[in-house]
Amino acid sequence: MTTDSTSKNEILFARAQQSTPGGVNSPVRAFRSVGGTPRFITRAEGPYFWDADGKRYIDYIGSWGPAIVGHAHPQVIKAVQAAAANGLSFGAPTEGEIEIAEEICRLLPSIEQVRLVSSGTEATMSALRLARGATGRDKIVKFEGCYHGHADSLLVKAGSGLLTFGNPTSAGVPEDFVKHTLVLDYNNIPQLEDAFASMGDTIACVIVEPVAGNMNLIRATPEFLQRMRELCTEYGTVLIFDEVMCGFRVGLGGAQELYGITPDLTALGKVIGGGLPVAAFGGRADLMQKMAPIGPVYQAGTLSGNPVAVAAGMSTLKLIQEPGFYERLGAAAQRLVDGLTEAATEAGIPFCGDAVGGMFGFYFNHDIPSTYGQMMAGDKERFNRFFHGMLDEGVYFAPAMFEAGFVSAQHTDAVIDETVEAARRVFKRIG
Numbered sequence: 001m002t003t004d005s006t007s008k009n010e011i012l013f014a015r016a017q018q019s020t021p022g023g024v025n026s027p028v029r030a031f032r033s034v035g036g037t038p039r040f041i042t043r044a045e046g047p048y049f050w051d052a053d054g055k056r057y058i059d060y061i062g063s064w065g066p067a068i069v070g071h072a073h074p075q076v077i078k079a080v081q082a083a084a085a086n087g088l089s090f091g092a093p094t095e096g097e098i099e100i101a102e103e104i105c106r107l108l109p110s111i112e113q114v115r116l117v118s119s120g121t122e123a124t125m126s127a128l129r130l131a132r133g134a135t136g137r138d139k140i141v142k143f144e145g146c147y148h149g150h151a152d153s154l155l156v157k158a159g160s161g162l163l164t165f166g167n168p169t170s171a172g173v174p175e176d177f178v179k180h181t182l183v184l185d186y187n188n189i190p191q192l193e194d195a196f197a198s199m200g201d202t203i204a205c206v207i208v209e210p211v212a213g214n215m216n217l218i219r220a221t222p223e224f225l226q227r228m229r230e231l232c233t234e235y236g237t238v239l240i241f242d243e244v245m246c247g248f249r250v251g252l253g254g255a256q257e258l259y260g261i262t263p264d265l266t267a268l269g270k271v272i273g274g275g276l277p278v279a280a281f282g283g284r285a286d287l288m289q290k291m292a293p294i295g296p297v298y299q300a301g302t303l304s305g306n307p308v309a310v311a312a313g314m315s316t317l318k319l320i321q322e323p324g325f326y327e328r329l330g331a332a333a334q335r336l337v338d339g340l341t342e343a344a345t346e347a348g349i350p351f352c353g354d355a356v357g358g359m360f361g362f363y364f365n366h367d368i369p370s371t372y373g374q375m376m377a378g379d380k381e382r383f384n385r386f387f388h389g390m391l392d393e394g395v396y397f398a399p400a401m402f403e404a405g406f407v408s409a410q411h412t413d414a415v416i417d418e419t420v421e422a423a424r425r426v427f428k429r430i431g
């Protein structure tokens with residue numbers, strides 16, 4: 001079904017599968033959902049990257065979010081080179097870690113103290129442990145379609161009955177590890193109220209993507225997050241915003257600023273590393289003071305706060321504070337979504353799109369979805385044909401219908417318009 005015209009990519013993919021399961025180090029990269037051959041990337045600059053055959057693509061993944069200032073931004077590269085020249089890792093504290101921690105606390109007022117880790121998975125896993133340690137409770141609540149990394153107790157889907165505990169979504173996760181995880185529907189307030197009414201005083205935390213980007217793009221309704229905040233406060237439950245994706249992406253103050261809601265803890269990642277492995281969790285000081293070495297909740301990392309990674313993150317955090325940065329980013333995402341929708345409509349294809357700051361989603365549905373189920377009802381077969389059509393045209397969207405997309409500050413009007421023109425041709429072919 002694909003029209004991939006690959007040669008080196010195919011050779012590399014065949015070779016990769018010999019030494020690595022599925023040929024990739026993170027499953028979505030293998031193109032299993034869309035079929036065809038993954039592109040092996042050789043270099044990237046601004047809004048573009050190039051594959052092993054030398055073909056150029058307009059990139060709408062941006063490393064799944066980190067490349068917000070565009071790939072290989074000269075200031076970020078310079079900061080990384082300068083840091084690397086002083087040594088790669090010391091296993092002892094550095095001033096750079098203080099600087100980035102101070103910057104995160106300044107930009108997100110709900111974060112009074114923060115701990116740096118190396119991946120979003122670690123950030124959410126540690127926030128969860130902290131919530132359990134601080135409350136002395138075991139149960140946690142998550143929502144269907146939200147992704148929080150691959151910690152055992154978070155790889156769960158809803159159980160068969162309402163308010164029954166979840167089933168593992170991965171082999172190797174014991175039932176015992178997920179029996180404390182309750183999985184509820186996103187944006188469903190009555191269900192959340194029922195859960196708290198029946199077991200609120202045993203729930204350690206609620207973890208949520210306040211703007212969901214792992215079931216395509218789905219916004220939480222303000223009422224849903226507001227009610228969640230009220231219930232957590234009432235029952236002494238820790239509210240964790242997983243802003244690994246939406247933090248510094250939907251706006252400088254993240255989703256918490258956008259919605260005006262203060263979580264107890266926040267998980268960060270992606271943008272704060274600027275393309276190198278930095279993630280973090282932080283929040284109320286009284287909670288964070290429960291972390292080792294001063295508190296009883298253990299967590300550690302050999303490369304946590306790595307000086308080179310922190311330099312990339314810090315220089316990225318500076319660039320996103322330039323005047324008008326998020327206005328331009330948001331305008332680019334909106335221009336893309338509007339252009340795609342217009343082109344699809346011309347071709348008579350049911351299609352709609354949404355954007356929040358520099359994050360966007362498009363759906364082969366009649367209406368913008370607000371739940372996982374609505375999103376999954378989209379026309380996946382048509383998405384796959386669109387994906388491959390665009391790939392042939394030199395535009396790289398996420399290789400799965402249930403992923404959000406990302407623009408960078410280097411996605412100029414000309415780049416967006418070139419994308420929309422390509423989409424116009426592709427929609428005609430798949431209409």
Ligand SMILES: *Cc1c(COP(=O)(O)O)cnc(C)c1O
Nearest residue numbers: 119120121147148149242244245
């Ligand atoms: C990407 C992501 C994670 C996991 O981060 P990794 O760095 O891939 O471990 C967690 N939560 C959300 C919302 C994410 O988008």
